[in-house]
Amino acid sequence: MLDQSSEPTSPTPPVVPTFDLLRVPVLGRLLRWRHARTALQIPLLLLSALMVLHGLFGPTLAPKNLATTLTWVHFRGALVLLLLVAGNFFCLACPFMLPRAIARRFIKPKRNWPRWLRRKWLSLGLFVLVLFAYELFDLWASPWWTAWLIVAYFAGALAVDSLFKHASFCKFVCPIGQFNFVASTLSPLEVKVRDMDVCTGCRTKDCIRGRRDPAEQLVVLQRGCELALFQPRKVGNMDCTFCLDCVQACPHDNVGILSRTPASELTVDPLRSGVGIFSHRKDLAALVLVFTFGALLNAFGMVSPVYALQSWLARLLGTGYEAPRLGLIFVVFLVAEPVLLLGLAGWLTRTWGGSRRGLLPTITRYAYALAPLGFGIWLAHYGFHFLTGLYTFIPVMQSAAASTGWAFLGEPQWQLSGLPKAAIYPVELGFLGLGLLGSLLVSYRLAEEDTTTTRSKRVFALWAGLCVLLWVAALWLMSQPMEMRGTIGG
């Protein structure tokens, strides 16, 4: 095995016969349809408008409001489950992109996204900010704030993409997008080339350049990838919004939605089109860490011990304000804990495991191994809310319809909730177990790549130990009595 591997390793794993979603009857044809994305976006845009209106003018109690019920119960749960069983289809149907697409018919942005912002640091900060605001303002309990959050997303996407070319909002700003990019590294489907030989012979590169008018080369008939992912050199799902522009643009019908081994892209380190080399991307590694430790933090925010901790911190800091206490908890969970744990594991990997990478490159490379576990924790958490509240949208819809004088949906059936908690606990454990297994497998492959055969077991043991530690923390969190507090009727 390689003993010195700050150099990129060989590319993708061996190709095996694959399933292609675009070849599936009906569904494949629908997805290949030129207006497929718009057709998926329109219902979500209408639903978003309904949620905003209900959030601002409807009942102030979260369980009675579409904004809070659909956002915090159904959308989040459906998102992670879809990422688990398929891929980044939320970004495909993203309603925030529809007003932007309409605006771009009239506004042609001329600026490129600033070079110094072409990393994930900004979106990483926004991701943390959303997590922080969620706890500080009890967003789950506030239809009004939830509605404004949705409006802010629409406004942000519109503003950024009206000023800057390409998909700047998706690639460099959107916190949901970054969440989806990391989670989709664990998805079983990927937008990729069907036959590489076809690409080798391709001269037009429409998948990235866009399909041009043969008579007038400056006229783009079908845009190519706006996220700078050149299909023949694209590896994995990172930064892919599943927009299918490349599918539309390819004149050889050579791009599909193909099956692959989930997490396989985390075990290799080639030069990726539009992304670069994972082991050189500290911002991406930091995003994976926030994704993982943020999953623990977000789950911690809904169990009883967090209130004991907050009370203790209030006495310690001598303040009744929540922001500084919460800020301290965030610094401990998202900065101190990862630095300490990964710093120790990285240092031991070098001194005891014999890795020749520097400390920071070692941490950067192995950070990606935590993504499966992080995804498992998000799945357990959001899956819990989704399944326990599965049917709650029905009475809320009935009530919303009735409040407008349309009682055609019938009397609200408020007794409808979802699956019993006892039935969901094993599912949560399953998600956590799956996450741990994925992280262990990725750690094993990375250790094999990084060090000699004899030492790779040591290195694996180190990172496996870290994964197990985080998994035990997640297990403990999921076994705690749930305790939701929040400003009611906010």
Place this chain on the structure above:
Amino acid sequence: MFLLVALSVGTMLAGCRKGAEAQTDILIAHEITPQPPVVGVTATVSLKVTDKAGRNVTGAKVKIEGNMSHAGMAPVFAEAGEVAPGRYQAHIAFSMSGDWVLLVDLTLPDGRKLQRQLEVKGVRPDDG
């Protein structure tokens, strides 16, 4: 632009509606025992319903629905019986610790319907 105008007008209307709901001639005082309520221990919700003049309101039908502050949680339901003139009592089993809100639906003897929202902070987990 249309969306912004609609949002602004709607926000103003929503503000007006809240004010209108506050005007009522029926007063409800409530007490919940044990305090704080505990998951797994049936709590008793006692309501004293009076009119503006302080007279007990008898013969009302009272239904209570308990919800958590987070959407998607199973609500709990109870009907309150009149245990003394103007005094109603219901038993509620809080299913989860945290903050709850009780929606009290009153149907008065004259057919008028009212709804009140009562906050129940910090329901404790079942430690036993």
